[in-house]
Amino acid sequence: MPRVSRAQAEANHHAIERAASRLFRERGFHAVTVADVMAEAGLTHGGFYAHFESKDALAAAACQAAFEFAAEKWRRRIAAADSPVAARDTIADGYLRASHCDPTVATCPTATLVTDVARAEAGHPIRSAYLAGVRDQIATLASLGTSGDRHRDRAAACVQLATMMGALLLARATHGDPLSDEIVSATKAHLMRRRRGKGGAQ
Numbered sequence: 001m002p003r004v005s006r007a008q009a010e011a012n013h014h015a016i017e018r019a020a021s022r023l024f025r026e027r028g029f030h031a032v033t034v035a036d037v038m039a040e041a042g043l044t045h046g047g048f049y050a051h052f053e054s055k056d057a058l059a060a061a062a063c064q065a066a067f068e069f070a071a072e073k074w075r076r077r078i079a080a081a082d083s084p085v086a087a088r089d090t091i092a093d094g095y096l097r098a099s100h101c102d103p104t105v106a107t108c109p110t111a112t113l114v115t116d117v118a119r120a121e122a123g124h125p126i127r128s129a130y131l132a133g134v135r136d137q138i139a140t141l142a143s144l145g146t147s148g149d150r151h152r153d154r155a156a157a158c159v160q161l162a163t164m165m166g167a168l169l170l171a172r173a174t175h176g177d178p179l180s181d182e183i184v185s186a187t188k189a190h191l192m193r194r195r196r197g198k199g200g201a202q
């Protein structure tokens with residue numbers, strides 16, 4: 001059987017990561033098998049171990065890839081905003097968009113992987129990948145703070161991320177009921193009103 005080129009091997013590796021990232025966020029880590037991932041990537045099951053030593057290692061790589069994709073979306077929103085306050089508002093608006101409230105949609109890993117990570121053993125590689133991703137998101141939000149107090153800006157970033165994620169989890173759990181839309185609308189209004197009410201100091 002002919003060996004694949006290095007370029008093809010890299011392409012296959014990224015295809016596996018992308019497939020795993022989407023499937024894990026859509027269905028949960030334990031509901032997805034290696035065979036599911038390889039089929040989604042259009043590759044044979046037997047080729048998996050040429051790329052990853054285990055499903056756990058794949059989970060960490062897929063988690064990291066999902067956070068990197070989310071970070072790129074945040075960077076684009078920040079670049080398009082005309083102020084730090086507007087940037088934080090547009091991040092909240094994008095995070096809580098209606099399509100993300102569908103529980104079958106693979107959206108931000110902060111929310112969609114949280115249960116799997118919380119239940120993972122202490123040494124599971126997905127935990128360190130998730131922690132790094134959450135830290136980066138908090139750092140990004142904190143960098144948009146305008147209070148002049150680094151600790152206050154970081155605290156506000158933690159609150160914003162936790163508020164967005166909690167709202168998204170509830171909205172996905174209640175999807176199809178008017179309560180889902182009510183939760184999202186109230187959360188976005190709260191985040192934006194709170195900052196504007198303080199003159200953008202949050």
